Amino acid sequence: MNLLLLEDGDFIAEDRVRLSGRRLKHMLEVQQVAPGDSLRVGRLNGLMGSGQVLQLDTEQAELSISLDQAPPAKLPLTLLLALPRPKMLKRVLQTVSSMGVQRLILLNSYRVEKSFWQTPFLTPEAIREQLILGLEQARDTVLPEVIIEKRFKPFVEDRLPALAAGTLGLVGHPGDYPSCPRVVEQAVTLAIGPEGGWIPYEVEKLAEAGLQPVQLGARILRVETAVTALLARLF
Amino acid sequence: MNLLLLEDGDFIAEDRVRLSGRRLKHMLEVQQVAPGDSLRVGRLNGLMGSGQVLQLDTEQAELSISLDQAPPAKLPLTLLLALPRPKMLKRVLQTVSSMGVQRLILLNSYRVEKSFWQTPFLTPEAIREQLILGLEQARDTVLPEVIIEKRFKPFVEDRLPALAAGTLGLVGHPGDYPSCPRVVEQAVTLAIGPEGGWIPYEVEKLAEAGLQPVQLGARILRVETAVTALLARLF
Structure with missing residues (x-):
């Protein structure tokens, strides 16, 4: 603390x-x-x-x-995260909060196990508890906004295009894509997949909504490590 | 895996x-x-x-x-890490291994609790187990070298100058220091402190050995997050 x-x-x-x-x-x-x-x-x-x-x-x-x-400035970032497994979720919430993410959207994905949605760590109180630990760690006072979207397709088709409009839209995804850019000046909408990654259909749908795939090298990182590495590179 | x-x-x-x-x-x-x-x-x-x-x-x-x-290239990096608490140590070892650190030196510091040195997670077998989990995660085959240095002063005075010679020497430390550089081309020796940070004497001794303090912004990050953020920025 x-x-x-x-x-x-x-x-x-x-x-x-x-x-x-x-x-x-x-x-x-x-x-x-x-x-x-x-x-x-x-x-x-x-x-x-x-x-x-x-x-x-x-x-x-x-x-x-x-x-x-004044507390430190937030990162001008909306982070879309495929819902991680419960143990990882707790740590990711702390990381997201301590790094200054403005808005976090926890999203479903084909490779998110259905049981993950049943965890008690997804209640508003449990989320808030982890976010506060992150603020206490980082010396910040402003809670990130957290939105839960259990249905991938309607969210990505109907709501994401407006959310991503006017921002640099990116999907972290291993493969033959451009490297994730560094030190961007504009607001960013960044999607990070589950363990095992987005399926091709999801990458397509995210691209249609304005998020372009970028990669971070040959190494496959755990979700929490990938979040930190992408944010440290972008901002 | x-x-x-x-x-x-x-x-x-x-x-x-x-x-x-x-x-x-x-x-x-x-x-x-x-x-x-x-x-x-x-x-x-x-x-x-x-x-x-x-x-x-x-x-x-x-x-x-x-x-x-061939496995992915290692980062040309010697990471000096003040020994983290046992639970964090396990995760940091995985992170260091999955991110491709070449050499890790676990070091004592004034703010490292003495009990941390007693953990069973410091045995060669336990360290190797975590490093292997990191390699399996990242798709790498090459174990990083891990060195344990229980005495700060003799290591920093007698051995560090030679280890750091010819590399970019950096100490991650909050304060009125230059920002950590980005995308460096040369080999790096990077020291990251314990929870609570290095004490001023330690920052001075590390500087005498060729490691200059750099900061990562106003936010205080957990050790594991700081390691990932600094590496993602440097390489």
Whole structure:
């Protein structure tokens, strides 16, 4: 936790918060905070700044808060991700959040196992939990937007063309395609497939919607690694 | 597993292997292979090609092997990594292996908890197991070299200058430093710190050994994500 992230419900006055639970535990056990100590804090979807510990015990902590700093800019990116397996999903959500992705769309694909859609990690609360861990890691306060699209074809045919309009549209896909571009200046819509990749029909449909296939070399990377590598290259 | 990786002990003739255990299980349960099927194979530290399943049952599989393809090139990179916590270590080893790092040095640092050095994941067998999973993922056959250095100062003072000589030496470190360069042509020696980062003394010692600090923006990334992002940017 590199940033103590505060929610509206934590504020007991305009410049004062009271914390308990996970964040208090982290302050006590990992950071070993004492009264008087100053911590880096941020308000969810708001500014960042510092918090001074006024008092703390095993039940709660009270901090005086001063917020004056904008969070880091988001990447101008809509990331379409074929729904990963549950264990990978948790990590990918953290990665996406910590790298500053603006909007994530979790999409079905032929190679997404049907059981993946049943995971409890897809509830709004579970998604939010992982996104917040990513923000705390990266020192950001702004949650990415997450959209779930269980049906590939209607989404890609009916909604994706408008979403991708005016952006650089890309599909990460191994094969005889141009290399993924570097350091682009414009907004990007990037689709990354499941383990085993998109099927040819899906690559075609994504191309019809304005997303052109690009590759990242001969090595096949895990989804989480591919996401990070493509983002680090594009921005 | 995107590549069935074969070891010398698997060969019962020059062009024939017999497999059991983990790889057989994967062929049966995940890939659902049948006699006559063709699989992508590689020989550890050797060539890649294809294997045809001659027979298989729940005890063993026999394949006829043809190898004619070079594995993908390694990145000309020596990666110095402050020893991550055991759970992260496993994943980082896979990532390093799948991204094609040539040499990995696991190093001590002030912020590496002493207990991390006690993990069973640091035995040669455990390290090799994770590296092999990375090679199978990425379709590579060549194990990276892994060196363990438990003492920061003697390594950085006595051995690092010679290792880094003639390479672009970099330390990933947040702060008011130049951005990490992109698409370098030369060999690189890159040091990545622990959670919480290198301490100033360590950054100084690494700089004296020829490694200059570079940063990757305001966001603090987990070690595994930082490794991938820096490599994707450099190469």
